[in-house]
Amino acid sequence: MKKLILSIALLGFTLNSSAQDFSWGPKLSVSSPSFKLQDVTSIDSGDDAIQLLEDTDPVLGYQIGVFARISILGIYVQPEVLFSNAKSEISYSVLVDEFDEGSRETIVGEVKLNKIDIPVMFGKRFLKVFRINAGPVFTLPLGDNISLEGLDDAFEDVQTNYKSATVGAQIGAGLDLSILTIDLRYEMGLQSISDGITIGETKFNPDQRLNQFLVSVGIKF
Secondary structure, eight states, X not given: OHHHHHHHHHHHHHGGGGOSEEEEEEEEEEEEEEEEEEOOOBSSOOOTTXXXXXXXXXXXXXXXXXXXXXXXXXEEEEEEEEEEEEEEEEEEEEEEETTEEEEEEEEEEEEEEEEEEXXXXXXXXXXXXXXXXXXXXXXXXXXEEEEEESOXXXXXXXXXXXXXXXXXXXXXXXXXXXXXXXXXXXXXESSOSBSOEEETTEEEOOEEEEEEEEEEEEEOO
């Protein structure tokens, strides 16, 4: 799948030879990612001492990279290659006293995920200024880091088991002002980014999807 994703990106950047209009440049985005968790029941352990919680709070992240825009017959294609740092929270509760269900304490972890995002956007321009676009985004996770806050003797070993590649979708609108290009997009996870979350010896298999809003500014050459 990684070869397919890189081939699509390379194809997009070489289409300029037959394009009516071609531009490219750097771009920087600020994102507000949210890891949506569903179906958080444990599958590998009957131990109810650990419960994975669905609610997560978004934390700001960023993207930096390059884009190309190729216009053909009134429609443009915009492939991008972006290094992305996404931050969000994951939380679970621990039963402090096995005889007292009310003794649970919540452990909150900040998840920092580094990845390569490759959106391929298809769009239409209006009045030479406004744009609308939509398209797939291919994601290649590079690594993650998790820091926990809460009970001192809680399970330190949290494994996210991220997949090597996933696919999502983006939709949005943009504005072109001279050499500046500004975009507002929403990204939807079309599949779970993880093969499961392991906390201590308890494994969960939630439907874990990454959804986020993105605001970006780029420079066209």
